[in-house]
Structures are given as structure tokens and as C-alpha cells.
Amino acid sequence: MTEGIARIWRNQRDRYNLIGTHCEECKNDFFPQRKICPVCRRKGKLKEKQMPTTGKIYSFTLVTGGPVGFDYETPYYLAIVELDNKVKILTQIVDSDDDKVKIGQPVKAMFRRIQTHGEEGLIAYGYKFKVV
Numbered sequence: 001m002t003e004g005i006a007r008i009w010r011n012q013r014d015r016y017n018l019i020g021t022h023c024e025e026c027k028n029d030f031f032p033q034r035k036i037c038p039v040c041r042r043k044g045k046l047k048e049k050q051m052p053t054t055g056k057i058y059s060f061t062l063v064t065g066g067p068v069g070f071d072y073e074t075p076y077y078l079a080i081v082e083l084d085n086k087v088k089i090l091t092q093i094v095d096s097d098d099d100k101v102k103i104g105q106p107v108k109a110m111f112r113r114i115q116t117h118g119e120e121g122l123i124a125y126g127y128k129f130k131v132v
Contacts, residue, residue, distance in 0.1 A: 017050065018031065018050065018051040018052075018053060018109060018127055019033065019048055019049070019050060019051070020032065020033055020048075020049055020050075020051045020087065021033045021034050021046040021047065021048060021049060022046065022047050022048075022049040023037040023039065023040060023042075023045050023046055024045045024046075024047060025037065025040045025042050025045040026039045026040040029049060029051070029085045029086070029087050030046075030087065031051050031083075031087050031089055033046075033048070034046060051083055051085065051087060051089075052083045052084040052085055053108060053109035054083070054084050054106065054107065054108050054109070054132075055081045055082050055083035055084050055106070055107055055129075056081070056082055056104055056105060056106050056107060057079050057080075057081060057082075057093070057101065057102065057103055057104060057105045057107060057131075058079070058080040058081060058082040058088055058103065059079065059080045059103065060077050060078065060079035060080070060093065060101060060103070061077070061078055061079075062075055062076075062077055063075060063076050063077070063078050076092055076093070076094075077092065077093035077096070077101050078090070078091075078092055078093075079091055079092070079093050079101075079107075079129070081107055081129050091127060091128055091129050092112075092128045092129070093107070093128070093129055093130070093131065094110060094112060094128045094129070094130055095110065095130045096130055096131035097131075100131040101131060105131050106131070106132050107129040107130060107131055107132060108129065108130055108132045109127045109128075109129055110127070110128050110129060110130050111125060111126075111127065112125065112126070112127070112128040113125055114126045114128075
């Protein structure tokens with residue numbers, strides 16, 4: 001499944017920089033950004049916050065049959081990464097040896113191509129993680 005070009009451009013700042021939100025009321029961080037805090041439900045207490053670019057693998061799986069648009073990348077690792085601030089995000093693990101991809105392994109955010117629209121189309125970039 002591919003995203004529309006307008007949505008890619010609308011979300012590029014968050015994707016490129018891992019910008020989330022922080023609730024000043026309950027002190028929790030969230031990624032992606034939220035308009036209303038899902039914990040305390042108070043409007044107006046959320047502020048943008050740079051998420052950490054490091055964390056650890058919380059859970060992972062090896063994808064051997066990727067969806068349309070990602071089938072050329074198979075096999076690849078898909079993981080839930082717990083960032084250093086305890087926020088969990090779904091991401092792809094790249095540039096890492098198979099024996100290094102383990103629960104608890106430290107990881108670092110990398111800037112990589114996510115998808116391409118056609119042979120000469122827009123290239124969407126974003127974050128993926130690498131075992132360090």
C-alpha cells in the first residue's frame with residue numbers, strides 16, 4: 001500500500017525528525033504526534049518534542065513475504081523499538097547482521113528511503129533503525 005504524495009509531504013517533518021508530543025499535564029511522551037493526550041484527555045497541554053534517536057528492540061519479526069511495494073526488500077526485519085524515553089514505535093531494522101537482531105539490542109535511527117512512486121516519481125524518506 002502506498003501513501004498519497006500530499007500525505008507524504010504533510011508528514012515529512014515528523015518522519016524526518018522523529019517529532020512527537022509531550023503532555024505537560026501527565027508528563028508522557030507520544031509518537032506520532034497527538035492532538036489530545038490519550039492518558040489525561042486534556043486539550044492544550046501538548047507540546048512538540050524531539051524523540052530520542054536511540055533505543056532498544058522490544059520485539060521483532062522477520063518478514064519474508066512483504067506487501068506490495070515492499071516485496072523487493074524481503075526478507076527484512078520489522079520491529080517494535082522502545083526509544084530511550086519509553087515510547088514504542090514500529091520500524092524496519094536495516095543494515096544489521098541477522099545474529100545481531102535480538103530483543104534488548106541497542107538501536108539507532110537512520111535516515112532511509114521508504115518508498116518510490118513510479119520509476120521517476122517522488123521518493124519518500126523516513127526513519128528506520130540499525131543495531132549498534
